[in-house]
Amino acid sequence: MVANKNREQDPPAQKPSPEPGLPWLRIEHLHKFYGSLAAVIDVNLQVNRGQQVVIVGASGSGKSTLLRCINYLETPSRGQIWLDGDPIGQHPIQTASGMVWQADTPNQLARKRRQIGMVFQGFNLFAHLNALDNIAIGPHRVLGRPQAQCREQARALLAKVHLDRHADHYPSQLSGGEQQRVAIARALAMDPKLILFDEPTSALDPRLTHEVLQVMQELAEEGLTMVVVTHEIHFARRFADWVVYMEQGQIVETGAAGDVLNRPQQAQTQRFLSYVMG
Amino acid sequence: MDFPFMVQTLPRLVAPLGLTIGVSLVSLLLATILGVVLGLLRVICPVNNPLGWLIDGYVELVRGTPIIIQIYAVHFLLPPLLGSKLPLFWEGVCALTLNSVGYQIEIVRAAVQSIPQGQWEAARSIGMTNRIILCRILLPQAARQMIPPLTNELSNLVKASSVLSVVALFELHKAGSSIASSSFKFVEMLALQAILYFALIQTLSWGTGYLEHHVFRYGRKPSSFGTEAWGIRA
Numbered sequence: 001m002v003a004n005k006n007r008e009q010d011p012p013a014q015k016p017s018p019e020p021g022l023p024w025l026r027i028e029h030l031h032k033f034y035g036s037l038a039a040v041i042d043v044n045l046q047v048n049r050g051q052q053v054v055i056v057g058a059s060g061s062g063k064s065t066l067l068r069c070i071n072y073l074e075t076p077s078r079g080q081i082w083l084d085g086d087p088i089g090q091h092p093i094q095t096a097s098g099m100v101w102q103a104d105t106p107n108q109l110a111r112k113r114r115q116i117g118m119v120f121q122g123f124n125l126f127a128h129l130n131a132l133d134n135i136a137i138g139p140h141r142v143l144g145r146p147q148a149q150c151r152e153q154a155r156a157l158l159a160k161v162h163l164d165r166h167a168d169h170y171p172s173q174l175s176g177g178e179q180q181r182v183a184i185a186r187a188l189a190m191d192p193k194l195i196l197f198d199e200p201t202s203a204l205d206p207r208l209t210h211e212v213l214q215v216m217q218e219l220a221e222e223g224l225t226m227v228v229v230t231h232e233i234h235f236a237r238r239f240a241d242w243v244v245y246m247e248q249g250q251i252v253e254t255g256a257a258g259d260v261l262n263r264p265q266q267a268q269t270q271r272f273l274s275y276v277m278g
Numbered sequence: 279m280d281f282p283f284m285v286q287t288l289p290r291l292v293a294p295l296g297l298t299i300g301v302s303l304v305s306l307l308l309a310t311i312l313g314v315v316l317g318l319l320r321v322i323c324p325v326n327n328p329l330g331w332l333i334d335g336y337v338e339l340v341r342g343t344p345i346i347i348q349i350y351a352v353h354f355l356l357p358p359l360l361g362s363k364l365p366l367f368w369e370g371v372c373a374l375t376l377n378s379v380g381y382q383i384e385i386v387r388a389a390v391q392s393i394p395q396g397q398w399e400a401a402r403s404i405g406m407t408n409r410i411i412l413c414r415i416l417l418p419q420a421a422r423q424m425i426p427p428l429t430n431e432l433s434n435l436v437k438a439s440s441v442l443s444v445v446a447l448f449e450l451h452k453a454g455s456s457i458a459s460s461s462f463k464f465v466e467m468l469a470l471q472a473i474l475y476f477a478l479i480q481t482l483s484w485g486t487g488y489l490e491h492h493v494f495r496y497g498r499k500p501s502s503f504g505t506e507a508w509g510i511r512a
Contacts, residue, residue, distance in 0.1 A: 114405030170497025
């Protein structure tokens with residue numbers, strides 16, 4: 001998937017694939033409370049390797065919080081997340097009284113987060129680095145690879161998101177669509193097992209939105225596992241294998257994209273889609 | 279005003295001016311290093327952590343007491359603590375550094391905390407540890423934010439060095455005063471000191487302006503306000 005194949009691998013990437021049939025990403029009984037407010041309630045979700053899952057729902061329905069819980073930018077209040085057989089945010093330890101779960105230390109968490117890319121609504125490119133180094137800094141500083149090699153890889157990734165001529169540009173010199181494509185390349189540079197997209201086009205006009213969605217479509221065709229929160233329903237219909245509709249922190253309806261978006265079964269989903277489709 | 283006297287006296291102030299520059303710049307360097315380290319520690323310090331209280335307490339102590347008392351404190355308390363007397367220059371460096379660190383901790387803290395939350399999140403999402411985030415993502419961006427308040431601090435430091443005259447460090451103000459009291463040209467000597475301090479601080483702040491607009495630009499167009507004020511072309 002990434003240009004340079006014969007570089008050293010992360011320990012996690014060397015692990016054998018899970019037994020066939022086991023989902024790549026597994027979310028079990030996930031809850032997130034802010035004081036008395038329940039943002040996410042008992043979410044269960046499974047994503048297979050190479051699948052694209054789109055989460056839709058109104059603002060405040062908990063879909064972004066769910067996404068941010070997957071890589072522990074928000075710490076879930078309850079529940080478990082597994083990626084490729086690896087529990088995220090906690091690990092089992094053996095004690096005298098049996099096996100118990102212990103929260104990951106910040107460094108353990110950082111190590112697990114390398115496997116999960118994230119693309120944000122506000123791009124969040126590093127303002128002091130040009131496009132090339134925004135992409136190269138992850139492999140260089142986190143994985144400890146030589147800088148020249150990381151920049152070479154970054155150049156290939158820039159070409160992949162159709163920005164080969166913008167390597168020297170700083171974020172402040174790029175359009176929103178360009179920034180978001182650099183942000184996608186930055187996530188790809190870590191060769192993640194999964195990329196989370198949190199409303200990647202909500203800050204963009206229709207033309208720039210198109211640029212970004214096109215890149216996401218290309219990545220999907222290459223078999224990248226993606227979980228996307230978006231309001232672009234037409235895009236979701238083309239792009240997603242699986243669609244999740246959320247309301248008030250709960251999954252209301254989930255199924256194949258064609259089923260949920262064209263023939264929603266639940267009244268809440270029908271109502272929401274009627275607003276979006278006009 | 280006796281202008282010829284002022285011009286004649288100028289050479290006698292060169293060495294003391296050098297001492298003022300030396301004591302100020304060495305203090306600034308040490309205080310910036312300590313300020314960055316303590317300021318970053320303060321940022322990542324959890325709430326209600328004793329280290330945080332200690333740093334906050336130090337900041338309040340420095341802010342709450344006059345520099346002249348801090349200088350006397352170093353002068354009288356440091357020798358018994360160290361068991362020997364420091365050279366006057368290093369005593370001055372100690373006093374100014376201890377003073378400046380208190381302000382710089384706050385400068386660093388404010389600058390790092392002003393970096394948008396999204397930068398933390400993006401850095402975390404690619405698996406960076408706190409140490410990498412602070413050193414490679416936040417500090418380089420905060421550096422630019424820190425320059426204007428650091429320029430303030432630098433000018434305060436240079437001027438505060440004049441108070442070191444109370445412990446008989448022969449810097450610019452001490453030298454000027456001693457010439458004044460032997461020649462009775464008080465107004466001339468005060469004016470001359472004012473001109474030299476002013477010129478020194480202007481030179482230093484031109485340098486920091488250059489840093490802000492050229493070295494730490496990160497592709498931004500320099501604002502016309504800032505560049506015109508500094509006479510710098512984009």
